[in-house]
């Protein structure tokens with residue numbers, strides 16, 4: 001059935017009314033206006049847009065314009081970047097199966113970014129899992145800003161499916177990069193992406209390196225830039241040997257997370273964000289890098305169980321292994337962690353016989369990547385691929 005076309009004039013009239021209102025409003029009314037225009041206008045409009053996108057995708061009409069897909073069509077016709085278009089398509093698809101979220105979105109009770117987080121969670125762990133917890137997730141969304149809500153959603157993902165959450169964290173990790181441009185006009189442009197752990201280490205180190213002097217009129221961005229350069233300067237000028245003090249990273253984790261129990265929550269970085277349980281276990285492996293704290297009554301138990309590698313043991317370990325022991329890796333001690341062959345949470349002692357040096361990359365492969373270590377000759381250790389990698393290679397062979 002054909003309609004008489006979208007209500008353009010009515011929409012434009014409403015936009016004009018808002019523009020007039022913002023021109024005339026008293027200073028004291030502005031805050032309320034900003035809140036209301038999102039609650040009553042922008043967010044509900046995004047909800048309506050999602051409904052439209054869903055119908056449009058199902059209709060397949062975008063093909064008539066020669067577009068290869070709905071995302072490509074939105075990019076070229078709706079003035080959206082690829083990322084913004086894909087996010088809206090994801091929302092449109094997931095909302096169909098999350099009716100309560102759709103309603104809360106249309107009523108302006110949750111914002112666009114909350115819904116984007118929920119849709120991503122549904123993509124990661126399946127809509128059915130999100131639907132069973134929809135009410136409690138929405139309640140959290142209504143009281144939290146999108147950043148805090150993301151942490152809640154990540155924790156939920158981890159509870160539902162620790163394997164998928166780890167795979168997702170590994171995918172995110174693969175996207176890391178740092179790009180430094182050639183200097184131009186006296187400036188070097190720097191941009192990049194870090195995983196949650198890398199970001200937390202950088203942030204912690206930068207915050208520690210920010211020296212606030214009297215009459216400090218630098219912007220926060222300038223202070224961070226100076227702190228980064230200072231850090232690198234110290235590193236570049238410092239002694240070439242020795243692990244030295246490393247940035248301290250504080251993680252809150254339950255005993256279940258440390259033990260790798262099914263359904264355990266993710267570890268929480270003190271500076272915000274969460275990391276998978278396996279990452280917590282890797283970081284706990286060499287406590288020189290990290291202080292892991294348990295919650296509530298677990299506190300005493302964890303602090304008793306956790307142990308850092310004493311300096312004398314570390315020196316003996318460096319003398320024995322000399323480099324990362326994985327395969328033919330030759331990264332020197334200052335790039336390595338002490339890895340417990342049997343994790344201390346499972347009763348492995350912090351003694352030379354249970355420790356090997358692993359560079360950060362190999363340490364990550366062994367924990368998050370699921371690679372095994374098999375003792376070879378001359379104190380070297382062979383890397384054993386994870387089971388699923390072996391299966392994939394067998395299939396492709």
Ligand SMILES: [Zn+2]
Nearest residue numbers: 282285339340
């Ligand atoms: Zn380890």
Ligand SMILES: [Zn+2]
Nearest residue numbers: 324329359362
């Ligand atoms: Zn290595």
